Structures are given as C-alpha cells and as structure tokens.
Amino acid sequence: MAKDVIEVEGKVVEVLPNTLFRVEIQKSLELPELVGRVILCHISGKMRMHYIRLLEGDRVRVEMSPRYDLDKGRITFRLK
Numbered sequence: 001m002a003k004d005v006i007e008v009e010g011k012v013v014e015v016l017p018n019t020l021f022r023v024e025i026q027k028s029l030e031l032p033e034l035v036g037r038v039i040l041c042h043i044s045g046k047m048r049m050h051y052i053r054l055l056e057g058d059r060v061r062v063e064m065s066p067r068y069d070l071d072k073g074r075i076t077f078r079l080k
Helices: 045-049
Strands: 006-016 020-027 038-043 059-064 072-078
Touching: 006 038, 020 059, 020 072, 038 059, 045 072
Parallel strands: 038 072
Antiparallel strands: 006 020, 006 059, 020 038, 059 072
8 A cells, every 4th residue: 555545434325337436435534624525436456356346335445645636536445
C-alpha cells in the first residue's frame, strides 16, 4: 500500500457498467469532511483477478489519492 493514500469505508449505492460503482463514504478517520460524499470507484486488480462480485448495499474499503481527485477511488476490499 502506498503511503500517500486515504482509506475510507463506504457503501455501494449504484452499480454502473464496466466495473464502475458509486460509493457513499460512511467512515473516514483521516478526513471526516468526506463522510456523506458519493464518489465514483473502480475495482482493484486483485478483486478482478479473483472474480469478487459487488452488489448495491455492500460495504467496501476504498483508497483515494490526495494528489489526484477526491471524487474518484479504488475499491480494495469488500467488508462483511
């Protein structure tokens, strides 16, 4: 994991084509002002490789880059 990454937890609110998802951020320890924001996310390579499916309502862990855009992220883990 890179050092300059913001990790947040969220909930999938919409499934889009081409493995894109809209995720509502529910928990952020590093930047609390992100809570409640809806961002566009794609699936990380390991999740694609192992065919992990995501549906609306799934809780996920998302990585965001503070250097790039806080409206986009990468889903790295599906929580139970």
